[in-house]
Amino acid sequence: MKHILLFEDEHDLGIMLRRTLEKRGYYVTVTARLNDARQMLERAKFDLIIVNILLPDGTAFEVMEMAKQRGIRTFLMTGSSTMQRPRPLTKLSAASDVSK
Helix, strand or coil: CCEEEEECCCHHHHHHHHHHHHHCCCEEEEECCHHHHHHHHHHCCCCEEEEECEECCEEHHHHHHHHHHHCCEEEEEECCCCCCCCHHHHHCCCCEEEEC
C-alpha cells in the first residue's frame, strides 16, 4: 500500500482528504506542522508528500528539500487560486500543484 504524508492545517479538510485517499487504497498520515513532519520522515517511508505552499511553521520549500533528499515526489496545494508558484518551488520540481 502506498503511504502518503499529507500536510493540512485545516482539521476538517485534512480528515476529508485522508478519507478520500484511503478509500482509493492509500495509507495516509496527516500533519499540520513542519517539525512533526521532520520526525515522521525519519521514522517512516513515504511514497508521496502532499503539502500546502504555506504552512503554520514553515513553507513547502522546506518540505520539498527534505523530500528531494529522500527521493519522494511532492504535490503542492494552496488555498489561493491566484497565488503564483514561488521560484524556489519551481526549481524543486513538484510532481503537480492544485488550488484547493
